[in-house]
Amino acid sequence: MSELVDHLAELTGFRDRDLLDVTLVGTLRDLLQPRAVAMYRCVGEVGEERWLTRARLRAGESVASADPAWADIDSLPRVTDHPERLDCLVSAAAVTVPGDPHVSVFPVTSDREVVGVLEVHTAAPLDAQQQRVVCSILRIVQNFQSLLDYSERDTLTGLLNRKTFDESFLKATAQVAAAPAMSAALSDARRASPVALRHWLGVIDIDHFKRVNDGFGHLIGDEVLLLLARLMRSSFRHHDRLYRFGGEEFVVLMRCGDEAGALAAFERLRANTERYAFPQVGRITVSVGITEVRPVDTPSAAFERADKAVYHAKQHGRNRVESYAALVAAGALQEAAKVGDVELF
Numbered sequence: 001m002s003e004l005v006d007h008l009a010e011l012t013g014f015r016d017r018d019l020l021d022v023t024l025v026g027t028l029r030d031l032l033q034p035r036a037v038a039m040y041r042c043v044g045e046v047g048e049e050r051w052l053t054r055a056r057l058r059a060g061e062s063v064a065s066a067d068p069a070w071a072d073i074d075s076l077p078r079v080t081d082h083p084e085r086l087d088c089l090v091s092a093a094a095v096t097v098p099g100d101p102h103v104s105v106f107p108v109t110s111d112r113e114v115v116g117v118l119e120v121h122t123a124a125p126l127d128a129q130q131q132r133v134v135c136s137i138l139r140i141v142q143n144f145q146s147l148l149d150y151s152e153r154d155t156l157t158g159l160l161n162r163k164t165f166d167e168s169f170l171k172a173t174a175q176v177a178a179a180p181a182m183s184a185a186l187s188d189a190r191r192a193s194p195v196a197l198r199h200w201l202g203v204i205d206i207d208h209f210k211r212v213n214d215g216f217g218h219l220i221g222d223e224v225l226l227l228l229a230r231l232m233r234s235s236f237r238h239h240d241r242l243y244r245f246g247g248e249e250f251v252v253l254m255r256c257g258d259e260a261g262a263l264a265a266f267e268r269l270r271a272n273t274e275r276y277a278f279p280q281v282g283r284i285t286v287s288v289g290i291t292e293v294r295p296v297d298t299p300s301a302a303f304e305r306a307d308k309a310v311y312h313a314k315q316h317g318r319n320r321v322e323s324y325a326a327l328v329a330a331g332a333l334q335e336a337a338k339v340g341d342v343e344l345f
Contacts (some may be wrong), residue, residue: 009205021054022064024118026140029057029235032130033099034122041116042079043238050076051085052238069239070255085117094135106134111146112158115211128146154244155224157229162245168253169299172199199293200262202252203306204232207318208287211250220280222239227278228286235269251303253293259323262290266321274319285319292325308333 021039028037038056042049050073055064067076079086088095088105092114097103102120108116118138120126126134152164160168175197206212206228213221225248232242232250238310241253256262273286289309293302309322310333327333 005032008068012015017033020141020145022066025055025057025064027137027260028118030118031133031211032051032120032122032126033059034092034120035059036119038119039116040085040204041108041115041276043076044073048073049079049295051082054078070237070260073238080318085119086088088117092161094131095256098125104134106138108138109142111142111149154242155298157226157244158234159229159244162265163238165243165245165251165253166299169201169293170300171327172253172255172293173295175199175299183335198256200252200254200256200259200268200290201306202254202262202288203303204250204252204266204286204288204308205310205314206248207287207314212281212284224281224284225280227276228273228284231272231276234271236265240265247296251306259290259292259325260336262292263321263323266290270319286316287313289313290321290323 008080025037025039028034035057036058039054039182041054043052044050051070053065054068055063055066084095084097084103084105092107092109093103094107097105099125102125104120104122104126106118106120107114118134120134147289152160154161164291206224206256209221209224212224225244228240228250229244233251236242236252236254239255243251243253245251252266254262254265256265270286270288273284276284278284289306289312291302291309294311296341309324309327312327313320313322324333328335
């Protein structure tokens, strides 16, 4: 019992979701001694869902493996490639597959839906007590993740909130700073292939949103915000970080190999929003500004550059995507002078 309590204390000691999944599979590996245990998340658009490995441990391994968070979704296995996982996902109930090894699959749920599965490979079927242990630990993890969601997510849209932005941004800038060394360590063949080591910050602002609230009321305005959040989820990739900063302002932090790819992603959102028929309101458009994340950036400095590009878009017709770098190169904006760590405007 003391071993289980120690593991539960470790499980709930992290606020990092990646570490939580790694600790979960480590806990179950120690308690059950299986051949393998893994956590899989379902990602991708409806009809194109894939399995993303969040953490996997085999017997004898000391370090969990996982798919990169920015993995190309087309490289991941389709949900139909593993029917036992799909059955568990759809039924929201445990599924067992006898054989060698014996496979037990448990649903991993959030407050709203089944988001993935936990898969355990054992030499013999799990007995009733072992199954109860797994289900109880998963309930604890769900409750803990609900607490994290409450503190980290916008209550209306379910997107990440502003206070989680700085930590994600600092992780991105650390990767940007390490990019030259990572590129140098790659073989010639791998270096020749596209490696998305660059990050981009986009600020999205709904055009004339005040008219929506004034003309239709705040309930309809909230519905517009909720529907835009859904359009964002379908327009960007599963690993892009989507935020609502408040009001009608949204932010995206994404990893992309070049500016053309980043612009294409935000243009996709702009076009999807323009085409969407918002109930009662009708046509809504967005103005977007993007900037590349720099190695020495602060969150406020990068946000301010993207925000200037948004302001330019709104001043020149709205319903458009503008790049801060392109605007500076064209002379439409002036790059801020820098003295030490202080930007002068």
